[in-house]
Amino acid sequence: MKVTINGTVTKEALKTILQNQKEKIKVIDEYCKENKFYNFSYKDSEIEYEFGKPKKVEVRKSEE
Numbered sequence: 001m002k003v004t005i006n007g008t009v010t011k012e013a014l015k016t017i018l019q020n021q022k023e024k025i026k027v028i029d030e031y032c033k034e035n036k037f038y039n040f041s042y043k044d045s046e047i048e049y050e051f052g053k054p055k056k057v058e059v060r061k062s063e064e
Helices: 011-034
Strands: 039-043 048-052
Touching (some): 011 039
Antiparallel strands (some): 039 048
């Protein structure tokens, strides 16, 4: 998620902005999962978000 804010904001305003962005992301995620989208990009004046398949993480076993 990328959020751009021009100017200064209070902590409460920042918390409110971030909470609103989290709600948007939940809606986008639910929509993409319901419609089986694998890649989806969303951008408006407040948020830029990309939905995609989770990346695989390689787990290495430690040598004993």
